[in-house]
Amino acid sequence: MAPNCSTHEFFGRTVNGIRQCKFDIMKKSSVFPLTLFGLFLNINTDVSAQDLEVIIKNVKTDQGVLMVGLFNSEKTFPKKAWKGERLVAKVGEGKVVFRNIPPGDYAISVFHDEDNDGKLDTNFMGTPKEGFGFSNDAMGMFGPPSFEKAKIIIPATKSTSLTLKYL
Ligand SMILES: [Ca+2]
Secondary structure, eight states, X not given: OOSOOOHHHHHHSOHHHHHHHHHHHHHHHTHHHHHHHHHHHXXXXXXXXXXXXXXXXXXXXXXXXXXXXXXXXXXXXXXSOSEEEEEEOOSEEEEXXXXXXXXXXXXXXXXXXXXXXXXXXXXXXXXXSSOEEEGGGOOOSSSSOOHHHHOEEETTOSEEEEEOBOO
């Protein structure tokens, strides 16, 4: 039983030997389709990932920056963003694009960090003193909305807009 068959050995064998050789070659090549399948999966993931455009409306001042957080789970929303973008605030409208987002459920939170301290300033009651907003323009009763209310779905959504609120 020779597991390795060179071309020379292959042609030099008896009928039984040739069968053995062919069998060995087939066994080895069975790894190949699996590798191809893996590559296919990778390519497929990349193709279905897409960019998500977020338009932020009603920016009241040119001061500071807009902090845009993209969340990919109910557990982290709206505390710990999965991806974040920031852009210089301009009165009117702002736009950011999150690149290569895999299919799934997401939510967005934005605040207008006018004093550039990296935080959403609140008063002693916990009410935001800076502009803020969520995807779907979702609002909670006494705080942020649920992930479900603010949920957007990739790849169904390619572009979404939300309106900042200043209390
Ligand atoms: Ca701030």
